[in-house]
Amino acid sequence: MDEGHREAYLEELHHRDGAPLTLLDAELKLVEPAEKAQFLARWSEAKLSLIQRSHPTPPERVESEVVYVVKGEEQKDYKGLDVAGKMVFTDGDVTRVHRLAVEERGALGLIYYGTWVKEPDLPEGELDDALTPSIKI
Numbered sequence: 001m002d003e004g005h006r007e008a009y010l011e012e013l014h015h016r017d018g019a020p021l022t023l024l025d026a027e028l029k030l031v032e033p034a035e036k037a038q039f040l041a042r043w044s045e046a047k048l049s050l051i052q053r054s055h056p057t058p059p060e061r062v063e064s065e066v067v068y069v070v071k072g073e074e075q076k077d078y079k080g081l082d083v084a085g086k087m088v089f090t091d092g093d094v095t096r097v098h099r100l101a102v103e104e105r106g107a108l109g110l111i112y113y114g115t116w117v118k119e120p121d122l123p124e125g126e127l128d129d130a131l132t133p134s135i136k137i
Contacts, residue, residue, distance in 0.1 A: 026050050028111065031063065054109075064108050072097040083107040090114075 026043035030036060043050050067083050071092035077100075084106035090097050091114030101107040 062108060066111065072101055078105060087111050
Protein backbone atom coordinates (compact mmCIF):
# COMPACT_ATOMS: atom_id res chain seq x y z
CA MET A 1 0.00 0.00 0.00
CA ASP A 2 1.55 3.31 -1.02
CA GLU A 3 1.73 6.25 1.39
CA GLY A 4 -1.22 8.11 -0.17
CA HIS A 5 -3.54 5.12 0.14
CA ARG A 6 -2.24 4.42 3.66
CA GLU A 7 -2.97 7.99 4.80
CA ALA A 8 -6.45 7.97 3.23
CA TYR A 9 -7.20 4.63 4.84
CA LEU A 10 -6.07 5.79 8.29
CA GLU A 11 -8.06 9.00 7.87
CA GLU A 12 -11.18 6.98 7.02
CA LEU A 13 -10.70 4.87 10.16
CA HIS A 14 -10.71 7.96 12.36
CA HIS A 15 -13.95 9.29 10.83
CA ARG A 16 -16.22 6.26 11.20
CA ASP A 17 -19.73 6.91 12.46
CA GLY A 18 -18.82 5.71 15.94
CA ALA A 19 -20.11 2.18 15.37
CA PRO A 20 -17.81 -0.47 16.83
CA LEU A 21 -15.63 -2.31 14.35
CA THR A 22 -16.28 -6.04 14.20
CA LEU A 23 -13.44 -8.42 13.55
CA LEU A 24 -14.43 -10.94 10.91
CA ASP A 25 -11.09 -12.66 10.41
CA ALA A 26 -7.36 -12.15 10.55
CA GLU A 27 -4.47 -14.25 9.38
CA LEU A 28 -0.74 -14.08 8.94
CA LYS A 29 0.71 -16.13 6.11
CA LEU A 30 4.25 -16.67 4.93
CA VAL A 31 4.10 -16.53 1.13
CA GLU A 32 7.79 -16.57 0.15
CA PRO A 33 9.73 -18.66 -0.43
CA ALA A 34 6.88 -20.59 -2.06
CA GLU A 35 8.12 -23.98 -0.82
CA LYS A 36 7.74 -22.74 2.77
CA ALA A 37 4.38 -20.98 2.34
CA GLN A 38 2.16 -21.56 5.37
CA PHE A 39 -0.19 -19.86 7.81
CA LEU A 40 1.64 -18.56 10.85
CA ALA A 41 -1.41 -17.32 12.73
CA ARG A 42 -5.19 -17.37 12.28
CA TRP A 43 -7.51 -15.38 14.53
CA SER A 44 -10.27 -17.94 13.97
CA GLU A 45 -8.02 -20.57 15.60
CA ALA A 46 -6.32 -18.47 18.29
CA LYS A 47 -8.06 -15.27 19.41
CA LEU A 48 -4.84 -14.10 21.09
CA SER A 49 -3.04 -13.96 17.75
CA LEU A 50 -4.13 -10.34 17.21
CA ILE A 51 -2.90 -7.39 19.25
CA GLN A 52 -5.73 -5.49 20.94
CA ARG A 53 -6.83 -2.28 19.22
CA SER A 54 -5.27 -3.38 15.94
CA HIS A 55 -6.44 -1.39 12.95
CA PRO A 56 -8.19 -3.34 10.21
CA THR A 57 -6.49 -3.88 6.90
CA PRO A 58 -8.10 -2.69 3.68
CA PRO A 59 -10.47 -5.16 1.96
CA GLU A 60 -7.83 -6.03 -0.66
CA ARG A 61 -5.56 -7.23 2.19
CA VAL A 62 -1.93 -6.34 2.76
CA GLU A 63 1.11 -8.17 1.46
CA SER A 64 4.50 -6.81 2.43
CA GLU A 65 8.07 -7.58 3.25
CA VAL A 66 8.90 -8.30 6.87
CA VAL A 67 11.87 -6.69 8.62
CA TYR A 68 13.30 -8.22 11.79
CA VAL A 69 14.10 -5.55 14.36
CA VAL A 70 15.89 -6.57 17.55
CA LYS A 71 13.61 -5.16 20.28
CA GLY A 72 12.82 -1.99 18.30
CA GLU A 73 12.40 0.04 21.45
CA GLU A 74 15.25 2.49 20.84
CA GLN A 75 16.21 4.74 17.93
CA LYS A 76 19.50 2.84 17.54
CA ASP A 77 17.59 -0.41 16.84
CA TYR A 78 16.61 1.00 13.43
CA LYS A 79 20.07 2.08 12.31
CA GLY A 80 20.58 0.88 8.71
CA LEU A 81 17.05 -0.55 8.47
CA ASP A 82 14.30 0.61 6.13
CA VAL A 83 10.95 -0.35 7.65
CA ALA A 84 8.75 2.05 5.63
CA GLY A 85 5.87 0.19 4.01
CA LYS A 86 6.91 -3.09 5.67
CA MET A 87 5.83 -5.17 8.65
CA VAL A 88 8.17 -5.15 11.65
CA PHE A 89 8.88 -8.51 13.33
CA THR A 90 9.86 -7.92 16.97
CA ASP A 91 9.64 -9.02 20.57
CA GLY A 92 9.95 -5.47 21.91
CA ASP A 93 7.34 -3.48 23.82
CA VAL A 94 4.54 -3.06 21.29
CA THR A 95 3.64 0.47 22.35
CA ARG A 96 7.22 1.70 21.97
CA VAL A 97 7.85 -0.26 18.75
CA HIS A 98 4.60 1.07 17.26
CA ARG A 99 5.64 4.64 17.99
CA LEU A 100 9.13 4.24 16.52
CA ALA A 101 8.39 1.90 13.60
CA VAL A 102 4.87 2.80 12.47
CA GLU A 103 4.38 6.41 13.53
CA GLU A 104 7.93 7.69 12.99
CA ARG A 105 9.22 5.46 10.18
CA GLY A 106 6.09 4.49 8.22
CA ALA A 107 6.00 0.72 8.87
CA LEU A 108 2.67 -0.91 8.05
CA GLY A 109 2.41 -2.69 11.39
CA LEU A 110 3.92 -5.16 13.83
CA ILE A 111 4.29 -8.89 14.09
CA TYR A 112 4.96 -9.57 17.74
CA TYR A 113 6.50 -12.88 18.73
CA GLY A 114 7.42 -12.43 22.37
CA THR A 115 5.60 -13.00 25.60
CA TRP A 116 4.12 -10.09 27.42
CA VAL A 117 4.48 -10.07 31.19
CA LYS A 118 1.93 -7.82 32.86
CA GLU A 119 1.61 -7.14 36.54
CA PRO A 120 -1.60 -8.58 38.00
CA ASP A 121 -4.52 -6.19 38.44
CA LEU A 122 -5.64 -7.75 41.72
CA PRO A 123 -3.74 -7.44 44.97
CA GLU A 124 -1.95 -10.55 46.23
CA GLY A 125 -4.30 -12.83 48.13
CA GLU A 126 -7.44 -11.60 46.36
CA LEU A 127 -8.06 -14.99 44.71
CA ASP A 128 -6.50 -17.32 47.28
CA ASP A 129 -9.46 -19.69 47.15
CA ALA A 130 -9.08 -20.03 43.38
CA LEU A 131 -5.36 -20.70 43.58
CA THR A 132 -5.29 -23.09 46.53
CA PRO A 133 -6.98 -26.43 45.96
CA SER A 134 -9.29 -27.44 48.75
CA ILE A 135 -10.18 -31.04 49.44
CA LYS A 136 -13.14 -32.00 51.57
CA ILE A 137 -13.32 -35.50 53.01
